[in-house]
Amino acid sequence: MRGDLPLTLRVNGSEQTLPAVPADTKLLDLLRWRLGLKGTKEGCRTGGCGACTVLVNGESVLSCLTLAREMEGQEVTTVEGLSGTAEAEAVQRAFVEAGAVQCGYCTPGFVMALVSLRRERRDGPPDLPTLASELGGNLCRCTGYYSIVRALAGLLAAPIPPELPKSTFSVDPGRSP
């Protein structure tokens, strides 16, 4: 098709060259349908749910809003590439142990977003409300989020909050309305 160009990128540590990639192909579709990496889930396709989160050069990116051709020469990591590493396993175990995996469709996206957040340089470890607030771009329809908050508490070795985490999910955790 006109406009198709070859694309070379690194995916999960290995270089991939694809002969013809249309200009409008999303990174999500490239990963899922051309490279067969189905751990990256397709949800809303409009940047609203976070299920398609991957890492580009180590930072979390919504693959449904990213054009594949922008990835020329970049390093893309999917949940398949991260699974088995200590940092992914810590997050995955925390989710499993907290009962935060139900239907599981959103979970790989949460794992990718959390790994990225934990890598970010900070003055100190983030507190629970900050981390929960920064995960606001990932939606879960099953859990009601409390078990996810429990998983975050487990990861941070923070005390599990009382049953109602009052301002955990407000946009600005520091201020009450």
Place this chain on the structure above:
Amino acid sequence: MIRTDALPKAQGALAYAPDVQLPGMLWAAYVTSPHPHAEIRGLDTAPAREVVGVVDILTADDLPALLPREPEPGRPLLATRATRFVGEPVAVVAAETLQAAREGAARISVDYRVLPAFTDLEREFPHWPTPEEMRSHPQVNAHVHARRGDFDQVARTADHVHRELYQTAMVAQVPLEPHACIARVQGDDWYVLTTTQTPFGIREDLADKLGVPQERIRVEGTWVGGGFGGKNEALLEPHALLLSRRTGRPVRLALTFREEFLFSRTTQPALFWMESCLKDGRLVARRTRLLLDTGASLPGRDFALGYSLGFTLGPYRLEAFELEGYALRTHRPPFGPHRAPLAPQCTFASESHLDSLARDRGEDPVAFRLRHVWRPGDRTALGQVVGPFAAEAGLRRAQETALAWKASAPPGHGVGVALGFWSTGTGAGGEARLTLSPQGLVLLQGEREIGNGSIWQGLPGVAATTLGIPRKPWRCATAIPGTLPSIAGSGGAGPRRRSATPWRRPPRASGANSPDGPPGPERWAWESGAGPSP
């Protein structure tokens, strides 16, 4: 308890329906109605056929030749003369790529004449309608009326009658995994792989919709990325199967998120007129009148009305009650259950009304509930005798917790209490089979794990406990319909109770839910007629 499916899900290692690809597969996309109600005067598919990669286009005109019998009137697989709601499928395009299918769908032009639409209960009923008005209303699909005692008589001698109107809005399930299926028809074998809470239900539904005998249909369920009541009906499967039959190739069909909001079955608005009678400070009678928007649903799909209206009485002692509900066909998307068919809405109306009643009396809302909540031995509206019931203990616990929260609540935060209950495992049957195989003990059952652990964790647990077998070497497998008798689908904890029923010892003679209890309502009427044509 650690769930065995949790880690592979977190690793992205389990395949859901949208992840499956078959060799030679075609991709399909819908053309849907932009109007709630419109006449279709013409439909031109020629521009779509020029799109490179478009293989086949299905419209209502193709259906008579493909289906062995006329589809039920008013239940078209694709809109015929008129569209009935925004998002109703009008045509389906199959192509070599998804882009080509979408491009083809975009080029199909439909000539609509927009017709008046009924989409707003409040506008239709500025005043609460009388029973006489409702009986003759052309859009009424179903009507339910149940009572015990005489509410009006109690109201005449009551100290106070509290009257309120509650309304609830449309709510969609929106599982993060959109509906998706892949169909492959080869000769008499109609195979579909799909995301569903009810593989057996989908097969029955497909047999009805396509006129194909059930034994020729194979439905394979996948891992389900959230259902919440929205994956119980054959929506996309008929279209994918028909396109596969015509093209001889596997066909993949998935909803976009926009279609997920419109074409999947959503809970529609409802209006509740609540009346409660107080006598000597006690709640003695309640009447609920309900107008339920069931969208473009057809008679038979308005089960929520009869199923859930009783929840507006709450789990509270009442001397008299009256329930009156009407399901109205409108030009909104067809009705479907969202986390239990209308029960959350009924509970919202009931509990809000109770709070308002307590507030009116200046009484603590929890204390008010505690004075009225069922105790073991009370009887429900339907006449069942209440067995062990945790509501009283739950309320006392909630009272303590709420007081603690209230003490520490920052400015602007409020604390409230509501009491919900649900019936489960009622009626529908189930079967599971236990096989000793070289892989160990295999539990074969007919439902899909929807994420709450009911199947994968719960069923082996029940079987192991009941039969006294260690649960470690178990594997759980899902039967393809046909290998087990019909089984109702996965909703809440229902599957565990249903499929586990054969193993359960006979109930102890405690009288819990005994059929010998006092009679239920004195009047119980259900009318579900043919309804108006769309």
